[in-house]
Amino acid sequence: xxxxxxxxxxxxxxxVSDYLSQLIAVIRAEDTHGSWEGKPDAxxxxxxxxxxxxxxxxxxxxxxxxxxxxxxxxxxDAVALLLERRTGAQAAQMSKITHEGFGxxxxxxxxxxxxxxxxxxxxxxxxxxxxxxADTGEAMTRDAAEMIARFPETARA
Amino acid sequence: xxxxxxxxxxxxxxxVSDYLSQLIAVIRAEDTHGSWEGKPDAxxxxxxxxxxxxxxxxxxxxxxxxxxxxxxxxxxDAVALLLERRTGAQAAQMSKITHEGFGxxxxxxxxxxxxxxxxxxxxxxxxxxxxxxADTGEAMTRDAAEMIARFPETARA
Numbered sequence: 001x002x003x004x005x006x007x008x009x010x011x012x013x014x015x016v017s018d019y020l021s022q023l024i025a026v027i028r029a030e031d032t033h034g035s036w037e038g039k040p041d042a043x044x045x046x047x048x049x050x051x052x053x054x055x056x057x058x059x060x061x062x063x064x065x066x067x068x069x070x071x072x073x074x075x076x077d078a079v080a081l082l083l084e085r086r087t088g089a090q091a092a093q094m095s096k097i098t099h100e101g102f103g104x105x106x107x108x109x110x111x112x113x114x115x116x117x118x119x120x121x122x123x124x125x126x127x128x129x130x131x132x133x134a135d136t137g138e139a140m141t142r143d144a145a146e147m148i149a150r151f152p153e154t155a156r157a
Numbered sequence: 158x159x160x161x162x163x164x165x166x167x168x169x170x171x172x173v174s175d176y177l178s179q180l181i182a183v184i185r186a187e188d189t190h191g192s193w194e195g196k197p198d199a200x201x202x203x204x205x206x207x208x209x210x211x212x213x214x215x216x217x218x219x220x221x222x223x224x225x226x227x228x229x230x231x232x233x234d235a236v237a238l239l240l241e242r243r244t245g246a247q248a249a250q251m252s253k254i255t256h257e258g259f260g261x262x263x264x265x266x267x268x269x270x271x272x273x274x275x276x277x278x279x280x281x282x283x284x285x286x287x288x289x290x291a292d293t294g295e296a297m298t299r300d301a302a303e304m305i306a307r308f309p310e311t312a313r314a
Contacts, residue, residue: 092261094251094253094261094263095251095253096252104249104251106251106265108263108270108273110270111269111270111273111304111308111311112268112269112270112311113267113268113269113270116265147268150314151268151310151311151314154269154308154311157307157308
């Protein structure tokens with residue numbers, strides 16, 4: 001509608017978000033040789049953006065790409081680390097994803113499943129905008145924190 | 158010591174065990190063409206037996222064999238099904254095993270991790286005797302049932 005939208009970069013503006021900061025930190029932590037030091041944050045997160053048009057064009061018949069599975073893991077790592085900063089609870093990630101891209105991802109803290117997501121079309125994992133990425137990560141972290149508040153003893157077991 | 162031990166088949170005698178019955182049922186359920194109908198139970202379970210000598214000879218440098226991972230999954234499936242028969246709680250299995258054979262296997266019921274095992278040397282998964290196999294499966298099922306008794310609401314969540 002506005003001309004502003006048209007001039008914004010792919011993925012839109014990068015919002016201020018605890019979740020995005022955490023995700024950026026998770027990814028930059030893997031840059032042991034410092035080769036991404038000059039890269040702006042929006043570029044670090046660029047591959048998390050998948051527009052509606054791109055989504056439609058992604059085939060779902062091949063094995064999911066290792067880079068994509070790497071991004072999915074980093075996405076949930078960031079949820080786990082932000083959760084730890086907010087609640088003190090450490091959570092480990094487990095996933096079971098078939099070659100067809102269906103499966104389940106969980107975060108486990110103590111004996112508690114703090115987050116559980118059934119996924120499908122993992123090949124098309126991505127977000128239309130950075131704002132959407134931030135909101136999704138933030139909402140998952142909130143859900144996980146609520147689960148810990150509900151079953152604190154199970155999380156400590 | 159006794160001569161009886163020497164004449165027993167590999168794996169020893171097949172004890173009467175709820176766990177073994179469940180494991181045999183799990184495996185026979187996959188025999189959709191009935192080709193194992195004439196096979197005795199001890200033969201159905203034969204690959205779960207790994208003697209001390211065999212264990213030493215198994216290399217742990219290659220990717221774990223798919224048949225072996227299949228057996229590991231059936232082993233925990235049988236725990237989950239016996240647990241369901243005893244407690245009514247349904248549990249799903251998830252595992253994360255590296256190519257080096259290290260990892261973690263969990264059974265999840267509701268929001269509760271009813272069983273969690275860290276594994277290593279998965280290449281050498283196996284039991285010296287059927288009695289050992291039965292005892293291990295039985296002990297895990299008991300542990301899982303105790304966890305449900307301890308956190309019933311988490312298991313129902």
